Amino acid sequence: xxxxxxxxxxxxxxxxxxxxxxxxxxxxxxxxxxxxxxxxxxxxxxxxxxxxxxxxxxxxxxxxxxxxxxxxxxxxxxxxxxxxxxxxxxx
Amino acid sequence: xxxxxxxxxxxxxxxxxxxxxxxxxxxxxxxxxxxxxxxxxxxxxxxxxxxxxxxxxxxxxxxxxxxxxxxxxxxxxxxxxxxxxxxxxxx
DNA sequence: GAATTATTTCGGTAGTTGGCAAATTAGCGA
DNA sequence: TCGCTAATTTGCCAACTACCGAAATAATTC
Numbered sequence: 001x002x003x004x005x006x007x008x009x010x011x012x013x014x015x016x017x018x019x020x021x022x023x024x025x026x027x028x029x030x031x032x033x034x035x036x037x038x039x040x041x042x043x044x045x046x047x048x049x050x051x052x053x054x055x056x057x058x059x060x061x062x063x064x065x066x067x068x069x070x071x072x073x074x075x076x077x078x079x080x081x082x083x084x085x086x087x088x089x090x091x
Numbered sequence: 092x093x094x095x096x097x098x099x100x101x102x103x104x105x106x107x108x109x110x111x112x113x114x115x116x117x118x119x120x121x122x123x124x125x126x127x128x129x130x131x132x133x134x135x136x137x138x139x140x141x142x143x144x145x146x147x148x149x150x151x152x153x154x155x156x157x158x159x160x161x162x163x164x165x166x167x168x169x170x171x172x173x174x175x176x177x178x179x180x181x182x
Numbered sequence: 183g184a185a186t187t188a189t190t191t192c193g194g195t196a197g198t199t200g201g202c203a204a205a206t207t208a209g210c211g212a
Numbered sequence: 213t214c215g216c217t218a219a220t221t222t223g224c225c226a227a228c229t230a231c232c233g234a235a236a237t238a239a240t241t242c
Binding site for chain 2: 006067
């Protein structure tokens with residue numbers, strides 16, 4: 001869970017997730033959308049994979065990345081947990 | 092919004108938010124719960140304030156921190172946005 | 183096995199972060 | 213104003229992060 005929050009901390013990684021919500025994309029396809037070196041993107045993919053936010057599947061010579069919805073759902077639950085049990089005195 | 096995600100990236104800051112969900116607490120009270128220097132905690136408070144996740148109010152010589160629920164709600168909405176518009180091909 | 187394409191790993195750098203102790207600011211009461 | 217308590221700011225350092233280009237790895241096709 002710690003890794004999930006860390007992964008969310010970087011704007012580039014959030015943009016990757018945003019792109020993947022529409023359709024699965026290869027590492028190269030994703031890299032084209034950013035003004036960054038492919039090696040840099042590869043590092044971001046690793047962080048996202050480690051946080052289980054994306055899943056990678058090799059298809060021939062290319063790697064296809066896709067969102068892992070359940071990890072996103074868990075992140076939402078964790079943030080919502082901060083709201084739920086609040087006991088307010090005044091309001 | 093960027094600052095909100097950055098603020099969530101640190102475990103100490105998430106724990107501060109978790110403590111504040113029960114009741115408002117002073118800087119000193121909060122600092123007691125962590126094995127960290129007060130100056131370090133003060134830095135964390137600043138990050139949380141900057142992200143508008145907490146609000147500070149001076150009460151005499153002490154500073155009282157409280158959760159800013161609306162910022163939390165926005166963070167949830169942002170994460171949920173990653174889920175919502177997903178178009179699935181198979182399933 | 184050599185050439186091609188796609189991606190990752192490695193080595194290095196600049197900037198950021200989290201941590202502390204010490205100095206500083208702020209409010210309060212004598 | 214002085215002394216006390218609470219909290220923040222400052223200066224410094226070690227660890228981490230994002231980034232790059234070059235070299236290495238992986239799968240495919242000839």
